[in-house]
Amino acid sequence: MDYTLEARGVSLRFGGVRALTDVSFGVRDGELFSIIGPNGAGKTSIVNCISGRYKPTEGRLFHRGRDITGLPPNARATFGIGRTFQNLALFHHMSVLDNIMVGRHHLLKNNFLTGALYWLSGARREELRHREKVEEIIDFLDLQSVRKAPAGTLSYGLRKRVELARAMALEPHLILLDEPMAGMNFEEKEDMARYIVDLNEEFGMTVVMIEHDMGVVMDISHRVMVLDFGRKIAEGDPAAVLADPHVKRAYLGEEDELLVDPDEVPSIAEDAA
Numbered sequence: 001m002d003y004t005l006e007a008r009g010v011s012l013r014f015g016g017v018r019a020l021t022d023v024s025f026g027v028r029d030g031e032l033f034s035i036i037g038p039n040g041a042g043k044t045s046i047v048n049c050i051s052g053r054y055k056p057t058e059g060r061l062f063h064r065g066r067d068i069t070g071l072p073p074n075a076r077a078t079f080g081i082g083r084t085f086q087n088l089a090l091f092h093h094m095s096v097l098d099n100i101m102v103g104r105h106h107l108l109k110n111n112f113l114t115g116a117l118y119w120l121s122g123a124r125r126e127e128l129r130h131r132e133k134v135e136e137i138i139d140f141l142d143l144q145s146v147r148k149a150p151a152g153t154l155s156y157g158l159r160k161r162v163e164l165a166r167a168m169a170l171e172p173h174l175i176l177l178d179e180p181m182a183g184m185n186f187e188e189k190e191d192m193a194r195y196i197v198d199l200n201e202e203f204g205m206t207v208v209m210i211e212h213d214m215g216v217v218m219d220i221s222h223r224v225m226v227l228d229f230g231r232k233i234a235e236g237d238p239a240a241v242l243a244d245p246h247v248k249r250a251y252l253g254e255e256d257e258l259l260v261d262p263d264e265v266p267s268i269a270e271d272a273a
């Protein structure tokens with residue numbers, strides 16, 4: 001099986017703390033793959049290993065068959081791996097537009113010297129191309145009305161959307177979303193879920209998402225992996241994962257809402273169609 005992203009036997013320790021133990025999984029091209037699990041299960045740790053923020057203590061990570069285990073985060077960005085963060089990481093005093101532009105920095109070929117020859121070097125053409133791409137993302141995420149506003153003045157839900165825009169600006173083929181709906185109200189979650197489905201279906205991006213909202217996860221994911229105490233306890237299509245006794249046990253007492261009937265989950269994806 002050819003995977004876009006594959007983890008083989010990944011373990012991660014922080015001193016005596018075992019954040020991950022022997023985690024293996026594969027994500028196929030075009031999939032919307034969710035990682036769930038109780039608090040402290042290792043979800044952010046595995047995403048940090050994929051993005052290069054952490055280096056696994058053991059095991060390997062592959063991107064399109066290439067071993068990326070030791071590569072720094074910026075090298076992964078140039079391969080088309082983008083991410084958003086659990087806690088927003090925007091430049092608050094900069095406008096929405098400029099925050100999104102920052103997401104394109106690794107695509108900027110022109111430097112100080114070519115900048116000095118702005119009209120001759122192609123720098124102007126390049127800038128126009130970047131602006132066009134940014135405008136496309138602003139349209140897609142309905143951010144026109146706030147494009148000039150400083151990011152710090154926006155509501156939390158809008159700031160999460162700007163962070164998604166900045167990750168999209170990198171034009172990744174694989175995007176890692178760390179709790180994209182955390183702290184949002186129902187309407188904001190519904191909007192965000194639609195954007196994620198659309199960026200997967202329309203922009204063709206493979207999505208790896210950590211999310212606590214079970215309704216959304218079960219509704220929009222193609223496959224789900226469950227971590228508990230740093231170990232993988234289940235993986236499969238959403239209905240099979242919901243029915244898995246190990247998963248029920250891991251969540252019992254903590255998140256009763258996991259035990260929902262899949263048929264009763266309102267379909268955001270269908271509503272959007």
Ligand SMILES: Nc1ncnc2c1ncn2[C@@H]1O[C@H](COP(=O)(O)OP(=O)(O)OP(=O)(O)O)[C@@H](O)[C@H]1O
Pocket residue numbers: 014017018019037038039040041042043044045046
């Ligand atoms: N930088 C770190 N230093 C020490 N321990 C860490 C570090 N990062 C994570 N851990 C520990 O590793 C374990 C897994 O943490 P992680 O943040 O990956 O879990 P999570 O599933 O993302 O949790 P949550 O849902 O609360 O965000 C936890 O026990 C956590 O305390």
